[in-house]
Amino acid sequence: MKIGFIGLGLMGGGMARHIAQTLKTIKVYDIVPEVRHKFADACLVADTMEEVFDYAEVLMLSLPGSPEVEPIIDRLLATDIAGKAIIDFSTSYPKSSKKIAERVAKAGGKFLDASLTGNPARAEIGTLHAVVGGSKADYESLQPALQLVTEKTFYAGGPGSGNLIKLATNYLAILYINLYAEIFPLVEKNGGDLQVLFDVVASSVSGCGMFQRIAPKIMTDNYEVSFLMKHAIKDLMYVKQLGIDDKVPVMMLDSGLSQYLIARSQGLQDKDVSEVARVLKDLILN
Known part of the structure; x- marks a missing residue:
């Protein structure tokens, strides 16, 4: 072969x-x-x-x-x-x-x-x-x-089904990151202990593998690259296009995508997708 x-x-x-x-x-x-x-x-x-x-x-x-x-x-x-x-x-x-x-x-x-x-x-x-x-x-x-x-x-x-299922999987994973990027600085602003937050969530049904991998990056501001933000934006845009083609709303996607587009405007497109947290930290903590 x-x-x-x-x-x-x-x-x-x-x-x-x-x-x-x-x-x-x-x-x-x-x-x-x-x-x-x-x-x-x-x-x-x-x-x-x-x-x-x-x-x-x-x-x-x-x-x-x-x-x-x-x-x-x-x-x-x-x-x-x-x-x-x-x-x-x-x-x-x-x-x-x-x-x-x-x-x-x-x-x-x-x-x-x-x-x-x-x-x-x-x-x-x-x-x-x-x-x-x-x-x-x-x-x-x-x-x-x-x-x-x-x-x-x-x-x-x-044909096309492999990409469809992968995009659906990526959509879920990428929007999880939006949730983590928003809640950690909000808890921090209100005086909460981020390690306690991590431990509690990690021991609950919400403590999935994505949380276990992304939350420490946000807590430590150590955004080691595993998936580039520009690729996450590309995948979300594909899902959005599916909604446009099929004439259905994708409201959760629009909210999350906006955060990534702000991050891109700040020059973060070649950084790890989790670095969207910098945008949320700037908005919430400053």
Whole structure:
């Protein structure tokens, strides 16, 4: 199985290196020359995307979202992709992924949208989880490729379904952060003990994994990067677009998104998503 990989950021880079350890040979590309050349010690580095297209039997994408994925698919479809497979690990707009799947199938290829859960450290050891959309037959036939970078996959349904379920999951997680970012400074302003707040919540039904991971960041102002704020904004905008397309309100989202957009206006877009707490602390404590 010849694997081509496009997009060597935090997640994609880790996945590519792990595949290289397993298969020994993988051809990779990133739009930034300095990034892709860092992989010359472990991978075959292509200077153009077309080199990767020609080489790969299975092409993997790890990109920010639909605006980056769609032009690559356009270029790919200008070549002969009959018999080839594409696995898009990006978190993209579900309706875009559905259209891409239709175009790829018409050209004789296979397409899966396989949104990931996990972090760069798990990418490097191949223990990510993927929520996969596409035909069931393609999902089953591409299990060997998926298993190169995941320890568990969830079949979500037809094309676009993987992105839909992942966006719903991210929506919940991102808005949890809004709640924590608001209540901790409010309790602090009123003289409350933040450690007692943490201990009580952690021992209750509200003490979920997200709380356990994010609340200490807010308490200590140590916002170690695990998920970039600009990616959180992108995911919320996709969910908002679903509401617009389907003519339904997304009122909770609008409130939370506003806080992230204020944070972006303050230059925090390349910081951890939890750093939205700085915005709330400034409003509440100052």
